[in-house]
Amino acid sequence: MYVIIVGCGRVGSELAKLLSGEGHNVVVVDRNPESFRRLGKKFNGLTMVGNGFDAKLLKEAGIEKANAFCSVTNGDNTNILSSQVAKKIFNVPRVIARIYDPHRAEIYRSLGLDVISGTMLLAAMIRDKLIEQKFSSYLLDTSELGMLEIDVDNNLKAKTVGEVNIPLEFMVVALVKKNKHPIIPDSTVKLDLGDKLIGIVRTANLSKVKKELGIGGE
Numbered sequence: 001m002y003v004i005i006v007g008c009g010r011v012g013s014e015l016a017k018l019l020s021g022e023g024h025n026v027v028v029v030d031r032n033p034e035s036f037r038r039l040g041k042k043f044n045g046l047t048m049v050g051n052g053f054d055a056k057l058l059k060e061a062g063i064e065k066a067n068a069f070c071s072v073t074n075g076d077n078t079n080i081l082s083s084q085v086a087k088k089i090f091n092v093p094r095v096i097a098r099i100y101d102p103h104r105a106e107i108y109r110s111l112g113l114d115v116i117s118g119t120m121l122l123a124a125m126i127r128d129k130l131i132e133q134k135f136s137s138y139l140l141d142t143s144e145l146g147m148l149e150i151d152v153d154n155n156l157k158a159k160t161v162g163e164v165n166i167p168l169e170f171m172v173v174a175l176v177k178k179n180k181h182p183i184i185p186d187s188t189v190k191l192d193l194g195d196k197l198i199g200i201v202r203t204a205n206l207s208k209v210k211k212e213l214g215i216g217g218e
Helices: 010-021 031-039 055-059 076-089 103-110 120-133 205-211
Strands: 004-005 025-030 046-051 068-071 094-099 115-117 147-153 170-176 198-200
Touching: 004 010, 004 076, 010 025, 010 031, 025 031, 031 046, 055 076, 068 076, 076 094, 094 103, 103 115, 103 120, 115 120, 147 205, 198 205
Parallel strands: 004 025, 004 068, 025 046, 068 094, 094 115
Antiparallel strands: 147 198, 170 198
16 A cells, blocks of 8 residues: 555654555655654655645655555644545545544544544543453444453353354454464354453443343453
8 A cells, every 4th residue: 555644743653664564655744854763764664844735745745646644643633634635635545634632523524534533542442441341442433332352251161152142232253262363253163261252242232241141340
């Protein structure tokens, strides 16, 4: 992929290094040339000094051939404006904007923009660790579904994955056998003591699912 990243702060630089390390072509844009130090000596992408909403600069960055564009500066207005330019003017297929204000994030999302609110994600992560340590609602864009981690105990051992699944409420998507790598199991796989299940759960039914599976509270 050819990816343009606007903002070389902590998030932007880490994202750039991840993508570059995976073999993608990466261009990083930032107003402060000193910020590029975060990329380190191993980064083999391109860096450009300027604003992420400057059409001329973006053309020089190769936006007309870009597969993806993301703006992750520390300013909501800059991120929205840059993303709008990439999406509306240059028709980049995948455009993502980082938004701090969760209320604005919902508004822009309703307008068809793909936005990520770090504030909302962090709050959800902390909530999950406080209330349900093995439940992660922040992994999905909406809070209607979440990921639930279950340690197989005496209540579940010898059951099959199919017997653990609860239609429309909970479905196992991964299984970690004791001392082995995770797998995507079929419904006939039997559970052993010490196994770990990871499944998708309907958030509204979390308490009901835990009760049906005999999972105690945190």
